[in-house]
Amino acid sequence: xxxxxxxxxxxxxxxxxxxxxxxxxxxxxxxxxxxxxxxxxxxxxxxxxxxxxxxxxxxxxxxxxxxxxxxxxxxxxxxxxxxxxxxxxxxxxxxxxxxxxxxxxxxxxxxxxxxxxxxxxxxxxxxxxxxxxxxxxxxxxxxxxxxxxxxxxxxxxxxxxxxxxxxxxxxxxxxxxxxxxxxxx
Numbered sequence: 001x002x003x004x005x006x007x008x009x010x011x012x013x014x015x016x017x018x019x020x021x022x023x024x025x026x027x028x029x030x031x032x033x034x035x036x037x038x039x040x041x042x043x044x045x046x047x048x049x050x051x052x053x054x055x056x057x058x059x060x061x062x063x064x065x066x067x068x069x070x071x072x073x074x075x076x077x078x079x080x081x082x083x084x085x086x087x088x089x090x091x092x093x094x095x096x097x098x099x100x101x102x103x104x105x106x107x108x109x110x111x112x113x114x115x116x117x118x119x120x121x122x123x124x125x126x127x128x129x130x131x132x133x134x135x136x137x138x139x140x141x142x143x144x145x146x147x148x149x150x151x152x153x154x155x156x157x158x159x160x161x162x163x164x165x166x167x168x169x170x171x172x173x174x175x176x177x178x179x180x181x182x183x184x185x
């Protein structure tokens with residue numbers, strides 16, 4: 001047998017025996033395995049946080065750490081909020097958790113566009129949003145202050161030009177509510 005091949009074979013046997021010995025030490029009876037299971041992020045929350053954030057439990061592991069920390073901050077403030085605010089948070093959280101990932105992404109994009117607007121424009125958008133919400137509760141159509149915009153089913157705004165033709169404009173309102181889920185009343 002060639003000398004080089006014999007050396008390689010002995011080296012391979014020594015490595016294999018060493019790995020076996022290491023595995024036996026790590027998993028010997030009476031000892032905990034060297035690889036410990038990490039508790040899930042959800043189980044690291046306090047009982048109060050879990051109770052408050054329950055609508056998000058199924059989605060918690062899929063969230064990034066920044067999102068999780070934002071929700072935890074909300075959960076910490078939650079007990080000190082008035083009942084009406086608590087109910088509003090629960091309602092929004094449930095809708096957010098039930099929204100498809102695409103809907104959440106669209107809402108985030110709209111919010112980012114809104115945050116880039118000047119304060120006066122943000123106030124105009126907030127005012128239009130409040131009018132829309134009020135009209136939605138009354139189940140009447142909403143018209144913009146300028147009178148040449150009207151909402152359509154997909155959340156876009158149709159802006160009518162001077163000659164009466166319409167073209168869709170993206171809705172860049174604040175994401176104070178999660179995206180509207182069709183067939184929900």
